[in-house]
Amino acid sequence: MRHPPRSVLAAVAGAVALIGSVTVPVVTASGAAPACSVEYSVTSQWDSGFQGAVRITNNTAAMRSWSLAFDFAGGQKLTQGWNAKWSQSGTTVTAASESYNGSLATGASVSAGFIASWSGSNAVPTSFKLNGTSCNTAVEPSPTPEPTDPADDGPPVLRASGNKLVDAGGATRRLLGVNRSGGEFMCVQGRGIFDGPVDDASVKAIADWKANTVRIPLNEECWLGLSTIDPAYAGANYINAVKDLVAKVKAHGMTPVVELHWTYGQYTGNSAGCSDVHASCQKPMPDMQYTPSFWASVANTFKNDGTVVFDLFNEPYPDRATSTTTQAWQCWRDGGSCPGIGYEVAGMQDLVDSVRGTGATNLILAGGIAYSNDLSQWLTYRPADPAGNLAAAWHVYNFNTCANESCWNSTLAPVAAQVPLVAGEIGENTCAHGFIDQVMKWFDDRGLSYLGWTWNTWDCSSGPSLISSYDGTPTAFGTGLRDHLRALNG
Structure with missing residues (x-):
């Protein structure tokens, strides 16, 4: 999702400072x-x-x-x-x-x-x-990398089994919840790490809506600690803040989805979000310079915790840069030198390889083109996953092209018949919930997953916002999601 207008931080690119992880005997x-x-x-x-x-x-x-x-x-x-x-x-x-x-x-x-x-x-x-x-x-010896549930009442370790998400016992699970925006833009703008509180009370308020999942957008320059970012909001400080939020989400029994939102690379072509080379807006595709390193670091951080889900890249839109849809899908999967994009692109296969190269077997989500709204050729171009734990991600708002049941039946249903499908963002810019009510019904009828955008106190007409207060007070738009989740989950 694009965000309400915010200041852009202009600076000079610096060196990567990756933070490793170690394990001591348990x-x-x-x-x-x-x-x-x-x-x-x-x-x-x-x-x-x-x-x-x-x-x-x-x-x-x-x-x-x-x-x-x-x-x-x-x-x-x-x-x-x-x-x-x-x-x-x-x-x-x-x-x-x-x-x-x-x-x-x-x-x-x-x-x-x-x-x-x-x-x-x-x-x-x-x-x-x-x-x-x-x-x-x-x-005793160090724990093995194989993910396990951290607590009896915590979120499950999820795997793709056919077209379903299942837990360790084989029971079908759905991801139903919200996005918690802030980690993608506050740090690059020099204003902090998260937008609004992320204390236990604010996370509990999400759980009180009967959500079982929280998607956490991230910024690669902040995670990697590039010199362009204020050190207070970068590197170890940023990583630890993300870990802390992930732990709080899990403590309330919810699945954390860590997602790469804003990335490096200058793009000034069609539908450009900004002219800045730095990770200050949504780019059409992730970059080869930093994104594989980002995902290797994130995967190393969470590979011993299979409850954490990895969402590779928020909203790819190579179709706005290329002249044909085939070129767009090839760029999406294979990366490299893509028509209309001036930097070397990291394709979805590169990112899957970066995650799996660490030994991580966590569930991976991959969104399609057209801001993740087009999955028409997702099955044809889906990246190979040696762990067999890959799901399709899709985003929809009332103003998108694929925003009606006819499109969902023709393009989503074939994907959902073969792999798990997660609507990582659903929303509308009307401050009402009539549109997401239709989305949720279509997904409910098929046992699929969806997450509302977003758990932030913005003006819901400029950027769909679920709440007016971090105590969980809903907007008119948020009321629709809250009441629906409570009806589903009691």
Whole structure:
């Protein structure tokens, strides 16, 4: 979706500063019948900091609240955390339950995450206490890259099975929710990372609509930490903010979809969103210079978490630059030197290869041409996926070309018959919901997925906005989606 007019940041391109990730051995319980067990992991690490997680399993009587304590042994300093009330006194770190996850039945587990600084060494804690009781622990091998569900009540690990999305048990799942815009434009404009609050209360408000999915648009220059971006909003700071939002989305049982929205590359041709070479608007196609590196970094960050879905590129429109539709679809899949586009293009196959080259098997979404509104040749040109975990993405607004049932029946239905279909953005610029009501019915009748644009407090007539307040107060447009989700999901 194009956004309300905003300032454009002009600067000079700089070098990429990729942030890697590391895994340390996980501490898990051993012994015949431990009172509790704790799994501790470092999910990513950079020069001066790291992201960690704990998974607590209660093997005794049910608890109404819990408090986990452990000691940092390498001088680490806690900076923030989620899914628990985190604190540190000296070397002792405490994670106390929140109001929504304090109840812990016998055999039940709960997960929480944190970010901390380190220097010298990042030693793994060796002892843990849950409500004052020692948990039996022992060092075991690092977790394998195969994605697993992070918590019993968390979002599922999704796979494409035929034309359905299924969870680990084979049950059919649908992605039904909203977009949370901001991460694609605030950083490049030097105004922050997200547009509006992304605290636990604001994410809970999304869950209260009975949404099960949140799509999070991103900016490649900010993620990669290019020198054109204010360091406060780039590199590790940006990545950690995205991770934090992903963790909050998951903590409320929702599937996070991380999506590449704005990219590098100068395009001034037909339907250009801006003349800037930098990632300050929607470009017709992703660029070969930075986008494969972006997706390799994102995939490395989340490859151990199969609940995270990857949406390769927001709204391709090579058809506005090329002279034929065939050229547009060839550019879409194969990239390279595309007619009418002055930079080297990264095609969808390049991006799938970048993700799979990391070992990530996460579900991938790929939108078609014409701002993801045209899937007429998606099946013909779909990229090869060695993991077999690819779905088609589609966007529709009342002002698009393919915005009626006749087009949906002729172009969408054949795609949906062979692969999972996700409407990553649905909306209308009327401040009403009559159009999306039609879209949702068509998708409901076929068991397909859709996400409303967008969970931001903009003027819903200039850029379809679902809410007027981050407490979840809907606009007239948003009322349609909210009430429909609540009717579907109770």
